[in-house]
Amino acid sequence: MDPMLNIAVRAARAAGDIIVRAMDRVDLLNISLKSRNDFVSDVDRQAEHEIVGILRKAYPGHAVLGEEHGEQGPAGSDHVWVIDPLDGTTNFLHGFPQFSVSIGQFYRGRIERGVVYDPLRQELFVAQRGAGATLNNRRIRVTRQKGLHGALLGTGIPFKDQSYIDPYLAMLKSLLRDAAGIRRAGSAALDLAYVACGRLDGFWEIGLQRWDMAAGVLLVLEAGGLVSDLEGGDKYFDTGSIVCANPKLHAPMLELIAPHLTDPLRGRPTV
Ligand code: IPD
Ligand code: CA
Ligand code: CA
Secondary structure: OHHHHHHHHHHHHHHHHHHHHHEEEEEEHOEEEEEEEEEEEHHHHHHHHHHHHHHHHOOOOOOEEEOOOOOOOOOOOOOOEEEEEEEOOOHHHHOOOOEEEEEEEEEEEEEEEEEOOEEEEEEHHHHHOOEEEEEEEEEOOOOOOOOOOEEEEEEOOOOHHHHHHHHHHHHHHHHOOOOOOOOOOOOHHHHHHHHOOOOEEEEEEOOOOOOHHHHHHHHHOOOOOOOOOOOOOOOHHHOOOOOEEEOOHHHHHHHHHHHHOHHHHHHOOOO
């Protein structure tokens, strides 16, 4: 395996071990609120500490951006690791078994490597630009689902910033009319990984952060899928809004989303 991916996998597995070990003592954890409905626990911090330690030891010249501890390492480095040590904290704190570790590696602003690890199912999703995507070392592909009819979609329901709840619900209403089903599983990184391996036909969410998406975006692209912002452009990391699907389903999803876009969702000021 590529040496950088190897290190990322080691870091993701180490963080996964910390998370799983903590599962049966969630009631003893120190939990605090970062913002409305946004919780963080000692486990998130310990897992990130572990990942950063492994990455920085192997690559002291690289920078890291972690959800919990922010930026570390040399400023202006061409290499930046973007880390979500525990994606799906709310699930984890409730014992709802759907969460993951997500590690993406950027070179000069472009995502090059991605690892998403589900420590409960021991499922390791890996992607490298130009080299494809795998689940536990087997090649994965997006589905061939044509159009919405019969499609299984993933999404995230807004729970922190509810200012876009109305346009979101309008999108949901349009998309669920034809879809076979819509799932809100609670870990965006795993949702993206599930699109990559064909468990979901498509996924959309508003209000994500770079660390939620980085690795998953590359998984979908390398598995043959399309990824865009809500308008079909490439500003998903800047706007935090994402639509992804196989190439036949992506345009139909955008078409149903378009009528419900407000200026803030287009990434434009309202006045
Ligand atoms: C959250 C999860 C969730 C998504 C949220 C994210 P966190 O990440 O990915 O599925 O809907 O927007 O913030 O806070 O558990 O790392
Ligand atoms: Ca997250
Ligand atoms: Ca997190």
